[in-house]
Amino acid sequence: MDVLIGQLFTGLSLGSILLLAALGLSLTFGQMGVINMAHGEFIMAGCYTTYVVQKVFSSAGVSLMVSLLIGFLVGGLLGAALEMGLIRWMYDRPLDTLLVTFGVGLVLQQLARDIFGAPAKNVLVPEWLGGGITIMGAVVPKTRIFILVLAVVAVTTLATVLKATPLGRRIRAVVQNRGLAETSGVSSRVTDISTFFIGSGLAGVAGVALTLIGSTSPTIGQSYLIDAFLVVVIGGLGQIKGTVIAAFALGLLNSYIEYSTTASIAKVIVFVIIVIFLQVRPQGLFTVRTRSLA
């Protein structure tokens, strides 16, 4: 029984991590149709932001909170810079954005290696997040609960921004029909940059959260990028709701399969399931009509 519960929390926790990593991508890939291979490196930027912020604040708790904010800004600014400097020239050519952002990712990785060195950096976890709590016989690390809460907060905030703010309305308008939105006086340039800022900022936040469980090293982003793309594709392009469901479904699926097999085999089985699923529903769980890749 405690195994079942333990794996349930493991799955939810893995799902929340996937969700954090994929949330920003569901904006920039799902809604903007840009294959941003540097998204993983924006996550990495969030990790290193935490490391740097921790050098300033002596309390790991304060530094974590400050890092969440600064991580969002760092990721966001990197994203905005990428959009303004490169992506704006190639919105109509998805394959080029793939190549270009892949190159940007390599540059950022090497930059991190040159600045911080290749071995992982140690980011301290606040005292109050140390250890775990026992729920029905299963030990759940507090860091994982924190990430779960953070993911829920991030999704709700993003959904609210998209639904209820003027910026959100503009983003949705541009996504659905760019021409009509522009004719109605919406600046698509500003909207594009803002969307990228928010999407990449969320990657930064994901990076900050990941320092609680994993390593802070130049290649950390790569381990999450593919999974993040999977989540967005399975969820259905341009769908926050789909992203959420896909993230938790993958997390749970993975944790239960991995428990009864091994990590490597679980990865294979999950991929096979995804391939079969995409045969049946190539458009993902949910879809809206957008100017997307499909």
Added chain:
Amino acid sequence: MPDSRAIHRPRMHRAAKALVAPTAVVLAGLLLTACGAKDDDSTSGSNAASCVDTSKDSIKVGSLHSLSGTMAISEVTVANSTKLAIDQINAAGGVLGKKIDLVLEDGASDPKTFAEKAEKLISSDCVAAVFGGWTSSSRKAMKPKFESLNSLLYYPVQYEGLEDSKNIFYTGATTNQQIIPALDYLKQKGITSLYLVGSDYVFPQTANREIKEYAKANGIEIKGEDYTPLGSTDFSTIVNKVRTAKAGAVFNTLNGDSNVAFFREYTNAGLKAAEMPVVSVSIAEEEVAGIGAQNIAGQLTAWNYYQTVDTPVNKKFVADYKAAFGADKPTSDPMEAAYASVYLWKNTVEKAKSFAVADIKAAADGVSFEAPEGLVTLDGSNHHITKTARVGEIRPDGLIYTVWNSGKAVTPDPYLKSYDWAKGLK
């Protein structure tokens, strides 16, 4: 459905401009990562005749490590320690009256580059010996070059065993000098069951095969065996499995960044070194800093050398290294092996009274050196060296302290011929 963006934002006239940007970025990325990986135009010297020049008052040797790329941080320290030994030897008068002239090359974390640079060092720089390599793949790439060009490589890192080349001297531990002593230690501590966790590639798979054979012969139960893809950072399920398995100890052959995630998860799940210790074979002083001493304090490692080894030779080695490369730089097992390599080469040359490869090979057996880890002696039959086995405990100060050592240097046995239980291993 036509792409609306193409219709409403005609940008085709910018095609040329837009093409420049992606190309430039991709090129910049490749340049940055491949920095130093430039091909060398050295001519192939397929004739095995040595071009080593012994007529001058200096003799050239090569250092070939990754000074750029992923492996750089680990290997730069090893290259530094090679240089330290050479500087010391030069200051003391050199080898056979000749100063050592170091030719530094960069393998750039790429096996192909290692092979090319090895050929360059042997054929166009005409070095008498090369000190280098870290990953097994770099060694495997260089091996045929050293064999066909008949030169010498000193390889300083612990590895999976099951190899002996007449042109390579292995100065890191082989399995029976690291993994088996660690298992003996656990057995002696009364551990009757193990859980195996490793990265999914050659070294952990090979090591775990050996561990399982050992366990079968020694009445140790293997409670579980799990591999994760290299670089994996999600260990919650594995830690759940380990927790419910209630093994006596965990044998950890994870590599690189995975260790950080593993030990964080392990600590957070409430598992303690006192109840279920983890024995690691790939975590040295530098890695401890990255994992965070607070996450790993109390856990065990198996190596031949720690910075804290309490001998006068080691105190001098640590002090000299810190004086040359920075007070905050720790020394580690591969660095110590690299340092010993240079002295072993020097002692062999002096015994042979020659720099020729054939003479060195002939003279190698029994050559020894009082290394920081203790006395090491070359075994002429398999080209490995005797090494003192140690089990260490990681303390909150980030250093590793010996809790057990083999007392005397362990004879190398790369094919585990002297163990009955290893008969089935091939």
